Amino acid sequence: MRLVNGLTLLRNFFLPLIFIGISILAAAQSVTTMASPGDDTLQTSPENSASFIKITPRFKGSSIGTVPVQYIKQQPYISVPQMVKGGLAGVYVQETTGEPGTMANIFVHGIGAPLLSNRELHDQQVAVFIDGIPQIKNNPFIYDVQKYDFNPIGSATDVLALINQNNIKSIEVITDPVKLATLGPVASKGAIWITTVPAISKNVGININSYFGVVPAPKVTVTNAAYENDFRKPYYSLFGDNTRRLNYPAFLRDSTNVDYYGPSNWTDLYYKNVPVYSADAAVTAGTERATVRTFVSALKNANSADETSLSRYNAALSMNVSPYRWLSFSTKIDYTWLSRVRNKNVTDRLAEIRYIPDLTNPLTPNKDQYGAYLSAFDGALDNNVNKILNAHLGASIELNKFRYQGRIALNYGEEYRDAFWPTILNEGTNFVSNYFGANQRLNVSNAISYQFDFSDKNNLTLYAGQDFYKDDFKYNYAYAYNGPNDFIKINVVNYDRNAADYLATRGFIPYFFPSLMGTTLTSFNGNALWNLNEKLMAHLLIRRDGSSTMQLGYKWFTGFGGSLDWDLKKTLLDDNSIFSTFFLSGGWSRLGKTFSDDRFSSGPQYRVDLGWGNEPTLGSFNGIPGLSRPYSTGWVDYGIPWQYVDNANVGVGLGVLEDRLRLTLNAYSRDDKNGLIAMPVPEEYGYSNAYKTGLVVNNTGVDLSIDAIISSPQLHKVGWTINTNINYNQNQLKALPGGVNEVTLGSNKLIVGERIDQFWLFENIGSFNSASEIPVKDGVTFNYQGVPFQAGDARWRDVNGDNIINNEDRVLKGNYLPKISGGFGSGISYNAFSLDFQIYLALGRKILNQYASGRLDFINTESANNINSVKEITYWEKKLDLTSYPTYNPWSDVVPYRLEQDMFLDDASFAKLRSVSLGFDLSKASGRMRSIFKNSSIYITGTNLATITKFKGDDPELTTYNGLYTGRALPLPRSVILGFKLAF
Numbered sequence: 001m002r003l004v005n006g007l008t009l010l011r012n013f014f015l016p017l018i019f020i021g022i023s024i025l026a027a028a029q030s031v032t033t034m035a036s037p038g039d040d041t042l043q044t045s046p047e048n049s050a051s052f053i054k055i056t057p058r059f060k061g062s063s064i065g066t067v068p069v070q071y072i073k074q075q076p077y078i079s080v081p082q083m084v085k086g087g088l089a090g091v092y093v094q095e096t097t098g099e100p101g102t103m104a105n106i107f108v109h110g111i112g113a114p115l116l117s118n119r120e121l122h123d124q125q126v127a128v129f130i131d132g133i134p135q136i137k138n139n140p141f142i143y144d145v146q147k148y149d150f151n152p153i154g155s156a157t158d159v160l161a162l163i164n165q166n167n168i169k170s171i172e173v174i175t176d177p178v179k180l181a182t183l184g185p186v187a188s189k190g191a192i193w194i195t196t197v198p199a200i201s202k203n204v205g206i207n208i209n210s211y212f213g214v215v216p217a218p219k220v221t222v223t224n225a226a227y228e229n230d231f232r233k234p235y236y237s238l239f240g241d242n243t244r245r246l247n248y249p250a251f252l253r254d255s256t257n258v259d260y261y262g263p264s265n266w267t268d269l270y271y272k273n274v275p276v277y278s279a280d281a282a283v284t285a286g287t288e289r290a291t292v293r294t295f296v297s298a299l300k301n302a303n304s305a306d307e308t309s310l311s312r313y314n315a316a317l318s319m320n321v322s323p324y325r326w327l328s329f330s331t332k333i334d335y336t337w338l339s340r341v342r343n344k345n346v347t348d349r350l351a352e353i354r355y356i357p358d359l360t361n362p363l364t365p366n367k368d369q370y371g372a373y374l375s376a377f378d379g380a381l382d383n384n385v386n387k388i389l390n391a392h393l394g395a396s397i398e399l400n401k402f403r404y405q406g407r408i409a410l411n412y413g414e415e416y417r418d419a420f421w422p423t424i425l426n427e428g429t430n431f432v433s434n435y436f437g438a439n440q441r442l443n444v445s446n447a448i449s450y451q452f453d454f455s456d457k458n459n460l461t462l463y464a465g466q467d468f469y470k471d472d473f474k475y476n477y478a479y480a481y482n483g484p485n486d487f488i489k490i491n492v493v494n495y496d497r498n499a500a501d502y503l504a505t506r507g508f509i510p511y512f513f514p515s516l517m518g519t520t521l522t523s524f525n526g527n528a529l530w531n532l533n534e535k536l537m538a539h540l541l542i543r544r545d546g547s548s549t550m551q552l553g554y555k556w557f558t559g560f561g562g563s564l565d566w567d568l569k570k571t572l573l574d575d576n577s578i579f580s581t582f583f584l585s586g587g588w589s590r591l592g593k594t595f596s597d598d599r600f601s602s603g604p605q606y607r608v609d610l611g612w613g614n615e616p617t618l619g620s621f622n623g624i625p626g627l628s629r630p631y632s633t634g635w636v637d638y639g640i641p642w643q644y645v646d647n648a649n650v651g652v653g654l655g656v657l658e659d660r661l662r663l664t665l666n667a668y669s670r671d672d673k674n675g676l677i678a679m680p681v682p683e684e685y686g687y688s689n690a691y692k693t694g695l696v697v698n699n700t701g702v703d704l705s706i707d708a709i710i711s712s713p714q715l716h717k718v719g720w721t722i723n724t725n726i727n728y729n730q731n732q733l734k735a736l737p738g739g740v741n742e743v744t745l746g747s748n749k750l751i752v753g754e755r756i757d758q759f760w761l762f763e764n765i766g767s768f769n770s771a772s773e774i775p776v777k778d779g780v781t782f783n784y785q786g787v788p789f790q791a792g793d794a795r796w797r798d799v800n801g802d803n804i805i806n807n808e809d810r811v812l813k814g815n816y817l818p819k820i821s822g823g824f825g826s827g828i829s830y831n832a833f834s835l836d837f838q839i840y841l842a843l844g845r846k847i848l849n850q851y852a853s854g855r856l857d858f859i860n861t862e863s864a865n866n867i868n869s870v871k872e873i874t875y876w877e878k879k880l881d882l883t884s885y886p887t888y889n890p891w892s893d894v895v896p897y898r899l900e901q902d903m904f905l906d907d908a909s910f911a912k913l914r915s916v917s918l919g920f921d922l923s924k925a926s927g928r929m930r931s932i933f934k935n936s937s938i939y940i941t942g943t944n945l946a947t948i949t950k951f952k953g954d955d956p957e958l959t960t961y962n963g964l965y966t967g968r969a970l971p972l973p974r975s976v977i978l979g980f981k982l983a984f
Helices: 006-034 080-084 118-123 140-145 177-183 225-239 242-246 346-353 367-379 568-572 850-856 858-864 928-932
Strands: 091-094 105-108 127-130 168-174 191-196 205-215 274-286 290-302 309-324 327-341 381-399 402-421 431-455 458-481 509-532 536-547 556-567 579-593 643-656 661-680 689-711 718-735 742-745 748-751 759-761 764-767 794-796 811-813 820-830 833-843 846-849 905-907 910-921 937-949 975-983
Touching: 080 091, 080 105, 080 168, 080 191, 091 718, 105 191, 118 140, 140 458, 140 509, 168 177, 177 536, 177 556, 177 579, 177 643, 225 242, 274 309, 274 975, 346 402, 346 431, 536 579, 556 568, 556 643, 568 579, 661 742, 759 846, 846 850, 850 858
Parallel strands: 127 191
Antiparallel strands: 091 105, 168 191, 205 274, 205 975, 274 290, 290 309, 309 327, 327 381, 381 402, 402 431, 431 458, 458 509, 509 536, 536 556, 556 579, 579 643, 643 661, 661 689, 689 718, 718 820, 742 748, 759 811, 764 794, 820 833, 833 910, 846 905, 910 937, 937 975
């Protein structure tokens, strides 16, 4: 299916759909008068009007992992990851930066493959369903045309920032094996299920919500060149010679230079108090046969750092129509517009430009000079816009024991980035880039069921379903250098192809990367659900999935599973007054995993690049495409079958005192099998690696959820509730392709039996203070890969005892994913007042401190003049105490401050007070106010208020996806907001 423009789609398909729906709504007014007595109950709801039959346990309290939505509706959260963070058992959220609207990572029950790059990171992300529609994201093939891996091309905005929490009814994590298998391969990494507020009211209702607040500038410790000079003096005193002193950095040589040695007052321009606000309104109206709900919202979220922000505008329309008791229709259209103001970081800009200028002198900490630098951006351009459309049309039929549900759904997103940086920012060369991307998912699904009643208390329901997904990914990306001047921000060429100067001197020097990919997934499934008196339930599932991304001979995969739920309360303890809920459950399923792109579907192939070491992704020369070695992406062979997941779990649920205390414990084991990984091959092959199957990773753990009503406001003046969720997860590599026991992939080492998120490090055991301390064995001095150690070098453990330090002496240590994660929340109320708070925690986690390594290894960092040599303006911010590290010789050829050693392995466990909210319920006020403000409240909320951690840096949460602390991330913003909620 050809990608269509979102506005064209809206005009040609969904606007007529709206008018048809309104007509049906009007017609339903008259249908109501024709209905027979007893047929006047509205039959539509989100659960039964969507095409997907979401089979859930029927036991009270059996659902685990549900976000307390009442809490997040008083927080300035702007994306799904922020809303589920700390609120769902088994879900771990990484926010790698506080820049508004940037992408965050959501993992459910760990990861099923090592995170070697952003491609693997994408393939481990949970699926997010909104009203049954799985949201589509950028395909990782966008990273194939990048030199640097840490930012995707395009707007790099998180499309999961599309939804307003005031339009959410519930958020649930689905971890049950059979329910995941029912959802199909799109949910092979887990699923977050979001249901929006339905249009079910028969009366006219109006809801208005708004808040306004401020993100205050943080207090930071600033430095200047005097501090940096004092920091470097001991190294020059101990290890410096005349040559080294003559090469002293220029920005530190002259102590009278006020640009660097003067006041460090740059924070006045970088950190500012900034406002945030949000407003939304919903109108619901209906009859006995039809309802309609509209929702509109506007929001601006900002960070106090670097003037970054996200603006969002959203409009939604949903309708439910039931012309007959047995027939109902539903439709929903949701459109979101996102605009993001990005940071002015030098690193991000140079990553986009792909050109490294002279980085000898950093930005000055002087306010006037830094302000002059910022003024250069007045002639720059960096627009980032996303447009997202979700829509579905569903029908439901219920005739006695027979039920049919059908739906056609669309998830469409457009993404734009227009960037231009003038010559003053790039050593006399200007730069322009343009990105347009479009992702489209069309879903058609149908499901039927029939219930066989063997008796009043014994029945069997059979389900049969079909799903079809058509995903299309497209991008056009171009960048160009050396335009005629800074006023022309588009590429200008001579369009006469026969002209001598075609694509030459008349305009920018362009490079163009077009790409288009389409994938399809066709699925059929059958379910059988046996229910014995609501006491015992058995669920069996079989499914058949076919994917276009698979090779011939492996196009189809068969998945299956089963579960058993036993209500012990009703079966054995029905007269027991202590237990109100007591159930056991268990299940197992096998579910296929598709590939994220179609590179493997065609059989033997390799990809080639026109480039070299410093520019591996160069795709054309002056606009002329070409091909050359190396074959960097790797070889693909025949015989690549489906990857799949074996999920198993067993759970117990307890409720006492009429469920005032509820506990759910779920133990699980997940095996990701037949995984595909790029294995190294001999260099003589002409390519660096070959894709092979056989990777097996196991995740084992426990989810615990506790909900307690300590005191009820109906019985006492004080109400007090507690909700807690904890997850313990342990991953282990079970097998590698070809039966090998270990493999080295870049800076990562994988060993069967070990965790896959560990660091591969040297063990630091001190230093060599004198030459006499350096061992000599068989006449050979202790050395690092042939380079002898000297006084002033770090001392690393010689694991194999051969008197040589090399990769054989590196060991696996630490883990960047937490062993324990979760959250704790509580709500206290007294009369009309309420106090809520939430704590988020991640324990048993280590990170590698790249920031400290780079600052201590200043000689090599600065001489390299690469992307890691960039000094942001935050270089003049003291993020940690560098004097706590030993003093080594930074000029040594063994590089004693190299990152891959456990000296830089830091404890990154933390507990955060994410939010505190104080509210006043206006409907509980006395006198006239109570009659005016029904179901209304006001509140004040503070977020990101405190962090408890042993980490040496500023925030242990601000690391890359693979556990590196760079110190470049914007801080997670603290905020204070004042809001109100009105309902009429």
